[in-house]
Amino acid sequence: xxxxxxxxxxxxxxxxxxxxxxxxxxxxxxxxxxxxxxxxxxxxxxxxxxxxxxxxxxxxxxxxxxxxxxxxxxxxxxxxxxxxxxxxxxxxxxxxxxxxxxxx
Numbered sequence: 001x002x003x004x005x006x007x008x009x010x011x012x013x014x015x016x017x018x019x020x021x022x023x024x025x026x027x028x029x030x031x032x033x034x035x036x037x038x039x040x041x042x043x044x045x046x047x048x049x050x051x052x053x054x055x056x057x058x059x060x061x062x063x064x065x066x067x068x069x070x071x072x073x074x075x076x077x078x079x080x081x082x083x084x085x086x087x088x089x090x091x092x093x094x095x096x097x098x099x100x101x102x103x104x
Contacts, residue, residue: 001100001104002050002100002104004100005097005100005101005104006047006050006051008093008097008100009043009044009046009047009061009097009100010044010047012043012065012068012093012097013039013040013041013043013044013064014040016036016037016039016040016043016068017036017037017040017041019036020033020034020036020037020040020071021033021037023036023075024037029075029078032071032074032075032078033071035067035070035071035074036067036068036071036072038064038067039063039064039065039066039067039068039071040064040068041064042060042061042063042064042067043060043061043064043065043068043097044064045060045064046058046060046061046064046101050101057101058098058101058102061097061098061101062094062098065093065094065095065097065098066094068090068094069087069090069091069094072086072087072090073087
């Protein structure tokens with residue numbers, strides 16, 4: 001089951017990082033995009049912490065996931081294209097990933 005958590009985490013982190021890089025290139029929103037990119041990198045780091053049995057990898061997963069959620073929330077508010085369901089789903093994914101890091 002932990003491999004499923006790792007796989008979903010990697011996919012989520014990579015997709016968020018790609019979205020951040022595309023946004024940096026197309027819209028020039030560097031600060032918010034950088035927050036999302038850093039969140040993706042921290043999520044990947046959480047996997048390595050967990051694999052290496054370093055305690056509190058779930059904290060890194062929480063920080064990375066919340067950085068991604070916050071950046072997406074800010075982007076939605078600033079662009080005037082805010083979809084609450086999208087942000088709720090993103091938050092639920094983050095909560096499930098963090099729960100997976102804690103349980104396994």
